Amino acid sequence: MRVLVTGHRGYIGPHLVGLLKEAGHEVVGCDLDLFAGCGWEPMPPPDREIIRDVRSLTPRDLDGFDCVMHLAAISNDPMGDLDPEITRSINAGGSIGLARAAKAAGVPRFLFSSSCSIYGQAEGRPLAxxxxxxxxxVYAESKIVAEEGIAPLADADFSPVYLRNATAYGHSPMLRIDLVVNNLLGCAVAKGDIRIxxxxxxxxxxxxxxxxARAFVAFLEAPRGTIHNQRVNVGGDAENYRVRDIAAIVQRLVPGTGLVYTGEVGKDPRDYRVDFARLGRLLPDFQLEYTLAAGMEELLARYRAHGFSSRDFDGDQFVRLRTLRHRLDRVTGGLQATTP
Ligand SMILES: NC(=O)c1ccc[n+]([C@@H]2O[C@H](COP(=O)([O-])OP(=O)(O)OC[C@H]3O[C@@H](n4cnc5c(N)ncnc54)[C@H](O)[C@@H]3O)[C@@H](O)[C@H]2O)c1
Known part of the structure; x- marks a missing residue:
């Protein structure tokens, strides 16, 4: 199939491009390359690359695709707060505009990268x-607005799906360390202690x-009737963890790591568990390849192979927010006016 992947030069995108290519699909990537120069390892190249703002894509650009996988976004909570207007414009307005353009071009399937962050804070049982x-x-709100704005476009010829992904971790050619697991493990490797x-x-x-990325491929290949206009939590029931569980794995993998809990209520109040039963019902053959411990072991080996240091940990390369702050001018100056 012919697939357009937006945000293919981000953290998740290179895995997705690699898997789609391996499965024999033709892949076009579209990315603004906000994190140019931040790469850790070579990325698998798509068949064609469009370095452009997704908000400028028209139905003509989307003609002939079997699926759009829309990952491009200002991609986490603190980044979203850096400039709420840009976040809303790209994540909400831009996503709805892209879905409209895809529908107008006759693209039958649109897989939207949403997030479990929209559940935010909830006590009690895991959320479905x-x-x-x-x-x-603002980030979480923007994902909700996008889901709600795309849903009315669903019809017999256009099947959107909302993949509400859990918080990602693990090795990628475009590593980020602003995600909790990668951050704690990277800190232990680079500095020998972690502070929570x-x-x-x-x-x-x-x-x-x-x-x-594997879930996106599974939703591409699933029968249309199964996935049409579905909101789906993407993760595993056994993969809900407390932050202290992550810290315990870090201490097991990196012996001698010091650990301090400050007990503060930090800037991030998120606290929730998620129920992934629907994913199992819709895609019974889909299983996660990684447990948290296995994924952390793999990442640890990569950190060690790269000689991951304090300089890496404290620098801008792997922290989206720091890079974006420097590049905000580029985003505001040239691109805001292109909102559809
Ligand atoms: N990483 C996670 O924990 C996680 C969890 C749930 C959902 N998601 C969602 O998955 C998607 C991918 O996340 P990621 O971690 O790979 O993010 P990332 O920040 O690493 O990558 C996002 C990519 O999108 C590109 N981009 C941003 N705005 C763009 C625009 N207007 N036009 C074209 N390209 C643009 C950036 O250049 C970047 O390469 C995002 O939609 C994110 O919200 C991520």
Missing amino acids: EEDALNPVS VSDGTPWRPLIHCKDI
Whole structure:
């Protein structure tokens, strides 16, 4: 099939391009390359690359594709707060505009990269797709607005799917260390101790970034009737962890790591568990390849092979927010006016 992947030069994108190519699909990538120069390892190249803002794509650009996989976004909660207007424009307006353009071009399937962050903060049982949403950031709100704006476009010829991904971790050629697992493990490797800005009890659903990519491929290949206009949590029931569980694995993998819980209520109030039963019902053959411990072991080996240092940990290369802050001018100056 012919697939357009937006955000293919981000953290999850290279895994997705690689898997799609391996499965024999033709892949075109579209990315603004906001993190140019931040790469860790070579990325698998798509068949064709469009370095452009997704908000400028027209139905003509999307003609002839069997599926659009839309990952391009300002991609986490603190980044979303850096400039709420840009976040809303790209993540909400831009996603709805792209879905409209895809539908107008006759693209039959549109896989939207949403997030479990939209559940935000919730006590009690794990949350399923029909449970109340409680966004605690502009980022999470923007994903909800996008889902709600795309859903009315669904019809017999256009099948959107909303993949509400758990928080990603693990090795990628475009590593990020602003994600909780990668951050704690990287800190232990680089500095020998970790500091947790909470009491360690908040829950977080976690998933390896390559498993997110595998889910996108599974939704591409699933029968249309199964996935049409579905909201689906993407992760595993056994992969909800407390932050202190992550810290315990770090200490096991990197012996001698010091650990301090500050007990503060940090800037990130997210605390929730997620129910992934619908994913199992819709795609019974889909299984996660990684448990958290296995994914962390793999990443640890890559950190060690790269000689990951304090300089790497404290620098800009692997922290989206720091890079974006420097490049905000580029985003505001040239691109905001192109919002559809
Ligand atoms: N990483 C996670 O934990 C996680 C969890 C749930 C959902 N998601 C979602 O998955 C998607 C990918 O996440 P990621 O971690 O790979 O993010 P990332 O920040 O690493 O990559 C995003 C990519 O999108 C590109 N981009 C941003 N705005 C663009 C625009 N207007 N036009 C074209 N390209 C643009 C960036 O250049 C970047 O390469 C995002 O939609 C994110 O919200 C990520």
